[in-house]
Structures are given as C-alpha cells and as structure tokens.
Amino acid sequence: MVDDEIAEAPGGRNGIVRLAKITGVAVGISLGFWHTTVIARGFHHHYEDARKRVIDVGVESGVAAWLHEVVAAVESLAMEVERHADIVTVGMAVPAKVNPRNHRLVHRPPWANGEDDLALRVRESLRTAIMKTQGPQAWCPRVVMDSDTNLGALAERTYRHQQQETLVYVMSSTHVDAGVIIGDLLIRGRRGAVANIGHHAIRADGLLCWCGRKGCLERYIGAEAVLEDVRRARGVTRRETLRSLVDVVGGANRNDPVCIGALRHAATLLGEGLAVVRDILDPNVIILAGDLAEGRELVLKHCREALERSAAPAEEGEGHELDVVWSTLPDAPAQGALLLGIRGPALDAEFSPSE
Numbered sequence: 001m002v003d004d005e006i007a008e009a010p011g012g013r014n015g016i017v018r019l020a021k022i023t024g025v026a027v028g029i030s031l032g033f034w035h036t037t038v039i040a041r042g043f044h045h046h047y048e049d050a051r052k053r054v055i056d057v058g059v060e061s062g063v064a065a066w067l068h069e070v071v072a073a074v075e076s077l078a079m080e081v082e083r084h085a086d087i088v089t090v091g092m093a094v095p096a097k098v099n100p101r102n103h104r105l106v107h108r109p110p111w112a113n114g115e116d117d118l119a120l121r122v123r124e125s126l127r128t129a130i131m132k133t134q135g136p137q138a139w140c141p142r143v144v145m146d147s148d149t150n151l152g153a154l155a156e157r158t159y160r161h162q163q164q165e166t167l168v169y170v171m172s173s174t175h176v177d178a179g180v181i182i183g184d185l186l187i188r189g190r191r192g193a194v195a196n197i198g199h200h201a202i203r204a205d206g207l208l209c210w211c212g213r214k215g216c217l218e219r220y221i222g223a224e225a226v227l228e229d230v231r232r233a234r235g236v237t238r239r240e241t242l243r244s245l246v247d248v249v250g251g252a253n254r255n256d257p258v259c260i261g262a263l264r265h266a267a268t269l270l271g272e273g274l275a276v277v278r279d280i281l282d283p284n285v286i287i288l289a290g291d292l293a294e295g296r297e298l299v300l301k302h303c304r305e306a307l308e309r310s311a312a313p314a315e316e317g318e319g320h321e322l323d324v325v326w327s328t329l330p331d332a333p334a335q336g337a338l339l340l341g342i343r344g345p346a347l348d349a350e351f352s353p354s355e
C-alpha cells in the first residue's frame with residue numbers, strides 16, 4: 001500500500017505521519033493580475049493532456065472575488081478529469097515572491113490587501129466546497145504556493161530545458177520578476193526573494209515603487225509604466241486608449257513608431273537588469289515570459305543587445321553563448337504549480353529532470 005502513496009509529516013520530524021494519495025486529480029493554478037489559469041489532470045496523465053480553464057478574475061479583483069471563481073473552476077475541472085475522483089494536490093502560482101518556509105508572501109504587494117496566506121485561504125475554501133458535496137469525511141487536498149517565476153522555471157526545466165544546468169525564467173508583465181533553477185534545485189534564498197530583479201534599482205533616486213524603494217526596474221518596464229510611456233508620447237491620458245501591453249505589442253506589429261519605441265526602451269532596460277543576473281549566476285539560458293515577451297523578436301533583439309553591450313569580450317574559442325529565448329511552454333507557471341503540488345516544497349532536493 002505504501003508504494004502507492006506519499007508519506008507526509010505536517011508537523012516536521014516529530015509530527016504525525018499521514019499517507020497522501022497519489023491517485024486522483026492534481027491541480028495547478030496561476031493567479032494573474034486580471035486573469036487566472038486553472039489546469040487539472042490525473043497524476044499519471046501527460047502534462048499536455050491537462051484540462052484548462054481561464055477565468056477573467058485575478059488578484060486585482062480582490063481575494064473574495066477570485067477565491068470564489070477559482071474554487072468553482074477547480075471543482076468543475078476535476079469533475080471533467082475524473083468524475084468522483086478526489087482532488088489530491090493543488091499548487092498555486094502567484095505574481096509575488098513567496099517565503100518557502102511559511103508559504104506567505106514576502107513583500108506585501110498592494111493587491112494582497114494585507115493578506116499574505118493565500119494558500120491557506122484556497123485550502124479552506126476548497127475544503128468547505130468539497131465537504132458541502134461529499135460530506136465531512138471528504139478528502140482535503142494539500143495546497144502549496146510559490147511565485148509564478150519559480151514555478152515557470154520548474155516547468156521549463158522539466159518539460160523544455162532538461163539539459164541546461166542554470167536556468168532563469170523571467171516574467172515581464174504587470175510585475176517583473178525572475179525564478180532560478182541550478183542543477184536540480186529551485187533556488188529560493190533565505191526568505192524567498194532570490195533574483196528579485198523587478199525591485200533592483202536601475203535609477204539612483206528614481207521613481208518611488210510600491211515596495212518602498214526608488215528606481216526599481218518594475219517601475220520602468222512593468223505594464224503600467226510602458227502604457228504610461230505610450231500615452232504620454234501620444235498626449236492622451238485616458239486609460240481606455242490602451243489597456244494592456246498586448247495592445248502595445250499589437251501597435252508595434254502594425255509598425256506604430258510610438259509602440260515600437262516603448263517596447264525597445266523596455267527591452268533595453270530589461271536587458272540591463274538581466275545583466276546583473278547574468279554576472280552573478282552565469283546562466284545557460286534566460287527564458288522570457290509575460291506580456292512583454294509577446295513582443296518577441298523586437299524585445300528579444302534589444303534585450304540581447306543590452307546584455308551583449310555589458311558583457312566581457314568573449315574568450316576566443318569559448319563558444320558557449322548565453323541563450324536568451326522566449327517561453328514556448330503554454331501555461332508554464334500553472335504547469336509548474338501542478339508539479340509543485342505533487343512533489344511538495346520539501347521534495348525539491350529529489351527533483352530529477354528525467355521524471
């Protein structure tokens with residue numbers, strides 16, 4: 001019986017060991033600012049066979065709003081995957097750094113509205129919903145949470161870049177952040193704030209950021225900053241004119257010079273920010289994701305050029321150039337979240353890319 005189950009000790013070494021099921025349904029949630037992606041599959045199904053639902057609520061809608069919608073989506077997707085099967089694990093990717101030791105948000109971003117234990121909120125809401133339909137003896141899933149960048153990195157490493165030793169996954173959208181995997185280990189740092197590039201100061205005494213610092217990269221290339229640049233260049237102030245980075249990318253694709261200039265500027269600053277990561281970690285590959293990465297060739301070109309400008313002259317015959325690519329794995333943070341749910345945060349050291 002034990003062969004088919006995972007031993008789990010919630011109270012640490014001295015805690016009571018209970019056996020978690022590994023049959024049933026595994027769920028991955030990626031909470032965005034305006035949209036949320038939920039995927040679900042059986043434990044032994046292929047990752048590409050996961051069922052998916054995208055719902056039009058995100059962290060900007062407030063915890064109560066997204067919690068209700070997300071729990072409903074999880075329940076209905078699980079039914080689609082396997083009727084009457086238990087939801088066993090739920091992994092959640094959030095657009096913020098997460099302390100791996102207590103599963104709480106590291107910096108309290110404005111959208112969290114003071115709440116930092118979102119995994120617990122999801123777990124309690126799911127438990128209530130499941131008990132309502134299945135009774136008090138129903139199985140209660142394990143819910144774990146990490147940053148969307150860590151989980152994007154985990155999924156890219158598992159499904160796309162198994163041979164790369166050091167991988168950096170960069171999200172550049174409403175928030176700007178990076179996740180790092182070296183060898184088989186997801187690197188989190190002392191309190192979960194590793195590779196916090198969005199809040200690295202690129203301008204001394206620059207614009208004030210929500211995190212309390214000045215001159216943060218996110219303050220210049222986050223979606224709101226890029227949209228502000230375009231509106232200012234066009235002399236418009238109405239928010240309705242441009243809603244998201246996707247509109248700016250669309251404008252650039254239609255050869256709109258203002259949109260091209262804004263993307264080029266953001267990509268160059270991103271490259272300058274990534275130069276710090278490059279110099280410290282010497283990664284094999286940097287993977288760009290998020291709405292800014294939708295600018296693909298244009299963004300990649302200027303990001304790479306900025307990185308090259310700050311690089312040491314290549315040694316003759318070295319031949320190992322840093323790869324900067326965009327993510328080609330659909331829903332990478334949600335896929336990584338589903339994996340984290342199955343493996344559990346404590347199992348990272350056992351992570352093998354061959355799995």
Ligand SMILES: [Zn+2]
Nearest residue numbers: 199209211216
């Ligand atoms: Zn900041």
